[in-house]
Amino acid sequence: MTLKLTNTEEMDIQYDKLEPRHLRVIYELTRSLITVQDAANVLEHVLEQLIEETGAEVGAFIYYDETENRFTPQIIRSKHRDESIQFSQTIFRKVLESKEAVLSFDVQNDAEYRGSSSVVMHDIHAVLAFPLIVENRVYGIMYFDSRKNRQRFNEAARQLLSFFAPIASLTLEHVLRKNAIEKENLLLKNKIEQTAGIPNLIGETPVMKRLFHLIKKVAASDVSVLITGENGTGKDLVARAIHELSPRRNKPFIAQYIGNIPSTILESELFGYKKGAFTGAHTDKIGLFEAVNGGTLFLDEIAELPTELQTKLLRVLQNKEIIRLGENFVRKIDVRIIAATNQNLVELVKSGKFREDLYYRINVINIEVPPLRERKEDIPLLVKHFLERENLEKPIRITSAAMKKLMSYNWPGNVRQLENIIKRALIFCDGEVIDANDIQFDELDVPQFEGTLEEFKNMLIIQRLKEFNGNKTKAAKSLGISLRTLQQKVKELGL
The missing domain is CATH 1.10.8.60 (Helicase, Ruva Protein; domain 3)
Incomplete structure (x- = not known):
């Protein structure tokens, strides 16, 4: 038999079904949750008390992550402390989808759950699960079951948990928000400590310490930088770190991948265009050089830059000005260029595939990122x-x-x-x-x-x-x- 209960926030509690001692339990537990600051510890105590009062073997507050659509046990208490506790996702999904509490006196013979392998695998015999709802959002589930001793819940246990579920909803929401803030602060602290002031770059070896030192030196200047290294070494992270540590840190940082982009499209992206400059140019559009003005433009895989655009980029570096497609008007810009490649630009220069004068313009400082x-x-x-x-x-x-x-x-x-x-x-x-x-x-x-x-x-x-x-x-x-x-x-x- 499965009994579905309506939204716990609107439930009509039948107080005459409660056992006298349960009124005292409700009072004490509610008082604990309202008066203490460390709600997580109190929820652990609450679970232990409710397990004792209902005869359950396992109790848990289950958090539901909407972003990743998964359930995570936030707090678990069990009479079998030496065992790893596993749960049935089928039961969790049923509660989530219906937004209703579910009581099953005999899960394994219940028509709704008979086909669930997780119910059989985890030896679950009776279950009582309530959605924890705040402002119509399911934050999680208050869950109790019995396993080895095949304990069956009674009506008093259902009423006790029905009364307590809305209070637990608000408390769990508070715990999750507090945990999220603490976790974010810890991650930020660790990141600061690990990177020694270099955003997102991890390493303590001598070669990485030299890289960090060079990044800080280069960031303080405003010259063009060429970052070289194999695929997957983090050249983009080095480029962003240079920007974040530079005087331009409060201005835009834009990354543009050069490879496999047709020359005409890439040119319009970089320089912008005037309405009517070409078919499809229905409005004026600024390019990346203008969009990033005052900041840093990162050109990834610069070796793939088409020859005709190499000439235009050279003029930008020399004159600090651009002309939109379809215009004759010269626009002044203030942009730092950082380029990156995994190819040997010297060999490309020798073979005539990359302009020598452009190579020297972008390679004022070379930073090589070491392979792992x-x-x-x-x-x-x-x-x-x-x-x-x-x-x-x-x-x-x-x-x-x-x-x-x-x-x-x-x-x-x-x-x-x-x-x-x-x-x-x-x-x-x-x-x-x-x-x-x-x-x-x-x-x-x-x-x-x-x-x-x-x-x-x-x-x-x-x-x-x-x-x-x-x-x-x-x-x-x-x-x-x-x-x-x-x-x-x-x-x-x-x-």
Whole structure:
């Protein structure tokens, strides 16, 4: 039997169904939540008290993240303290979608949940779950169940939890907001400490310390800079760091990728155009040189700049002025140019593919970003940074065997590849530990992925299933996980 209850904020509580001692419990728990500042600790006490009063074995406040569409246990209490507690996503989804509380006296024989493998797998026999709603938004779930002793909830337990759910909603909202602020402050503090004043760049090796020193020196000046280095080393981060530490820091920073863009389109993007300058030019449009005026323009993969635009860029650097397409009017600009490439510009100059005079204009200062294989001692720090950035609810530990595997690799894709591999390991590791088996190298997985961990997981699983024409056994083997784990991931993602 499943009993669905209406929105807990509008519920008509039947006080005559409450046991006398429950009135005292409600009073004490409500008083605790209202009068204390450390609500998180009080919620732990609340769970323990409610478990005792209802006869449940497991109690939890489950946070629902709307952005990533996932449930995260925020506070868990169990009578089985020596066991890792797992939950049924099916029950969570039912509560979320209906915005109604659900009571099931016998889940495994209940028609609604009989097909749920997670209910059977986690040996859940009775469950009572309430949506925690504030202003019609579901913040999470107040959840209780019984497992080993097959305890059945009674009407008094339902009434007790029905009364308490709206109060818990407001308290959980407060806890989550407080935690988010504290976590953000901690991340900012760690970032400041780790980068020694260089935004977003991580490293403590001598070669990185020299890079940091050079960035600070160059930032104080206003000369053009050429950043060189392999793909994935972080040339864009160096460019942004120079801007952030420069006197232009309060002005715009715009990055423009040069490669694989037709010359006419790139020219209109950089210089802008007058209405009627060409077919489709229905209005005047300023270019990036004007948009970034007073700030810094980062031209990524400058080696790909078409020959005709090399000449125009040279004039910009020499005269500090531009002319929009379709105009004769000269416009003065004040822009710092930072360029980057992974190619050998000297060889391109010798072969006539890149103007020599432009090369000397953009290469007043050259900064070479070292590849990861030349600073492997920074790998532990980078791994720590990537793990913390994922905002994980529980700390993830990486074993010495896994770290040794990372340290022994040659890293053709550099830091970008390391970041992708750590994201993948987080998805498929068991529990709270990344082991050597979770570290899977793939030379083709070098391109950077900018999304969340959940989006990365979705992309990776879909990619491998397509690659093997839906064959889950082969896809699981290529991902380094069991078939059962892949099937669970596919079900969770609704694929």
